[in-house]
Amino acid sequence: MNSAFIxxxxxxGESFIHRLDPRTKISLIFFFVIFVFFANSVLSYxxxxxxxxxxxxxxxxxxxxxxxxxxxxxxxIIFTFTIHLIxxxxxxxxxxxxxxxxxxGALIQGFSISLRFFLLILFTSLxxxxxxxxxxxxxxxxxxxxxxxxxxxxxxxALMMSISLRFIPTLMQETDKISKAQASRGVDFRSGSLKSxxxxxxxxxxxxxxxxxxRAEELAMAMExxxxxxxxxxxxxxxxxxxxxDYLAMILFSLVIAGMFLLRK
Amino acid sequence: xxxxxxxxxEFNNVSFRxxxxxxxxxxxxxxxxxxxxxxxxxxxNGSGKSTIAxxxxxxxxxxxxxxxxxxxxxxxxxxxxxxxxxxMVFQNPDNQFVGTTVKDDVAFGLENRGIPRxxxxxxxxxxxxxxxxxxxLLHEPYRLSGGQKQRVAIASVMAITPSILILDEATSMLDxxxxxxxxxxxxxxxxxxxxxxxxxxxxxxxxxxxxYVIVMEDxxxxxxxxxxxxxxxxxxxxxxxxxxxxVTEFALSxxxxxxxxxxxxxxxxxxxxxxxxxxxxx
Ligand SMILES: Nc1ncnc2c1ncn2[C@@H]1O[C@H](COP(=O)(O)OP(=O)(O)O)[C@@H](O)[C@H]1O
Ligand SMILES: [Mg+2]
Numbered sequence: 001m002n003s004a005f006i007x008x009x010x011x012x013g014e015s016f017i018h019r020l021d022p023r024t025k026i027s028l029i030f031f032f033v034i035f036v037f038f039a040n041s042v043l044s045y046x047x048x049x050x051x052x053x054x055x056x057x058x059x060x061x062x063x064x065x066x067x068x069x070x071x072x073x074x075x076x077i078i079f080t081f082t083i084h085l086i087x088x089x090x091x092x093x094x095x096x097x098x099x100x101x102x103x104x105g106a107l108i109q110g111f112s113i114s115l116r117f118f119l120l121i122l123f124t125s126l127x128x129x130x131x132x133x134x135x136x137x138x139x140x141x142x143x144x145x146x147x148x149x150x151x152x153x154x155x156x157x158a159l160m161m162s163i164s165l166r167f168i169p170t171l172m173q174e175t176d177k178i179s180k181a182q183a184s185r186g187v188d189f190r191s192g193s194l195k196s197x198x199x200x201x202x203x204x205x206x207x208x209x210x211x212x213x214x215r216a217e218e219l220a221m222a223m224e225x226x227x228x229x230x231x232x233x234x235x236x237x238x239x240x241x242x243x244x245x246d247y248l249a250m251i252l253f254s255l256v257i258a259g260m261f262l263l264r265k
Numbered sequence: 266x267x268x269x270x271x272x273x274x275e276f277n278n279v280s281f282r283x284x285x286x287x288x289x290x291x292x293x294x295x296x297x298x299x300x301x302x303x304x305x306x307x308x309x310n311g312s313g314k315s316t317i318a319x320x321x322x323x324x325x326x327x328x329x330x331x332x333x334x335x336x337x338x339x340x341x342x343x344x345x346x347x348x349x350x351x352x353m354v355f356q357n358p359d360n361q362f363v364g365t366t367v368k369d370d371v372a373f374g375l376e377n378r379g380i381p382r383x384x385x386x387x388x389x390x391x392x393x394x395x396x397x398x399x400x401x402l403l404h405e406p407y408r409l410s411g412g413q414k415q416r417v418a419i420a421s422v423m424a425i426t427p428s429i430l431i432l433d434e435a436t437s438m439l440d441x442x443x444x445x446x447x448x449x450x451x452x453x454x455x456x457x458x459x460x461x462x463x464x465x466x467x468x469x470x471x472x473x474x475x476x477y478v479i480v481m482e483d484x485x486x487x488x489x490x491x492x493x494x495x496x497x498x499x500x501x502x503x504x505x506x507x508x509x510x511x512v513t514e515f516a517l518s519x520x521x522x523x524x525x526x527x528x529x530x531x532x533x534x535x536x537x538x539x540x541x542x543x544x545x546x547x
Contacts, residue, residue: 162365166362166363169407170407215359218361225322225348238369
């Protein structure tokens with residue numbers, strides 16, 4: 001089984017970014033996503049790009065890992081760029097490729113949109129690279145906590161997420177086992193028409209679902225036996241704490257954003 | 266919870282069924298389990314053992330009759346106190362592991378009871394040491410063997426210091442090594458913490474070491490007593506459909522062949538002892 005998949009993209013480390021409170025990271029990324037759309041000049045884009053690269057460097061994660069994580073989105077970035085080249089018709093015509101005009105405005109538009117896209121993906125992937133899934137769960141629970149007032153079952157949602165995280169590897173092992181058992185009976189998942197492959201998946205899914213329901217029932221029983229009675233009056237072992245480091249990160253971030261606004265056209 | 270009497274568990278004419286129009290699963294069951302002893306409940310699949318276990322800590326409530334834990338009646342109002350006293354380890358090691366790591370799993374029961382964080386840390390370390398899993402504190406469940414997962418399950422339950430520990434076929438999905446691991450861990454804890462241990466099993470070898478045995482058959486108590494008295498009534502045991510331990514079987518057939526052995530040995534050591542005595546006498 002692929003262990004990299006199990007723990008998500010997380011790469012253990014001790015860097016400044018790793019040690020930030022996950023809530024700080026999530027909030028800052030949230031603001032970054034908004035402010036990227038305010039950049040409109042070469043200099044403002046340059047500032048954000050440099051900032052993102054510095055943050056990426058400071059995680060001390062090998063650039064090759066980060067680039068590998070971005071592989072699936074390269075296609076989207078290039079696609080966006082091409083669409084802009086074709087659709088936008090502003091500015092003067094720079095070249096003609098096979099008789100098709102390329103406008104200067106299109107080049108600029110395509111480039112800036114793709115860059116924005118790239119920065120967004122890079123920045124958010126830094127979150128999952130430096131934060132364990134369970135930390136992210138805790139952070140979401142804590143950030144959504146005010147919504148308890150409007151009856152959003154925040155504790156239950158977080159518990160659901162953490163139980164899913166816990167059971168993903170178990171269910172993957174089971175899928176593996178069942179698919180081997182079915183393959184040994186001659187079910188073929190890998191070749192044939194799409195229809196026959198879909199049909200081959202059914203004998204895999206049915207036992208998987210049945211066992212998942214059984215697991216859910218037994219787990220609920222075990223949780224109750226250990227005194228689980230909802231979020232009321234519960235304490236938590238894992239603790240989130242905003243420290244000096246987090247304030248430092250927030251200030252730094254604010255300065256960069258302020259700089260970006262100054263450099264706007 | 267107050268300890269109002271000396272019996273860890275008491276069933277008084279308990280009848281239970283899962284739904285109203287379904288057959289009775291337990292029919293007028295009564296028994297008493299002494300505190301600080303190891304008691305085995307054995308019987309065939311479907312004889313109602315797990316149902317009994319779930320009744321003991323209020324996961325199910327009886328339709329007729331009363332259940333007492335140290336003299337406190339198990340009912341809607343007392344459930345949370347009862348669950349503090351009665352810890353339970355289930356059969357499937359995977360389906361009772363709640364946390365994403367060993368540490369988080371042991372914490373789960375403590376968190377449920379609102380234990381402060383500092384005390385939690387201490388309890389987690391203590392119980393994981395007691396089951397020999399302290400080196401695996403940050404391991405995820407998929408990196409543990411079945412036996413290790415069950416030891417974590419035991420630690421998770423022991424962290425809230427129950428006085429009764431129920432193992433519902435907790436070793437049945439393990440290999441012989443894992444089984445040995447669990448049995449040793451549990452006996453160690455029993456002596457250390459003065460536990461009343463209730464072992465549910467359909468494995469005869471696990472009851473040999475028990476102080477008292479209750480045999481279930483089709484929702485009723487069929488025989489109860491010490492392992493020795495139970496296995497001396499060979500016919501009765503076979504009637505219930507249980508296996509007789511190999512050693513006992515051997516001794517019984519020696520007797521049938523005219524050797525007058527003094528006792529019914531259950532273990533190899535006892536057999537050796539009995540044969541010695543016999544040899545010296547003749
Ligand atoms: N949740 C349930 N709903 C309905 N019937 C059940 C349920 N659980 C168990 N039973 C039935 O109760 C009987 C006793 O089951 P159980 O207590 O699990 O026996 P054991 O643990 O000795 O194998 C079985 O016939 C079983 O089918
Ligand atoms: Mg059972």
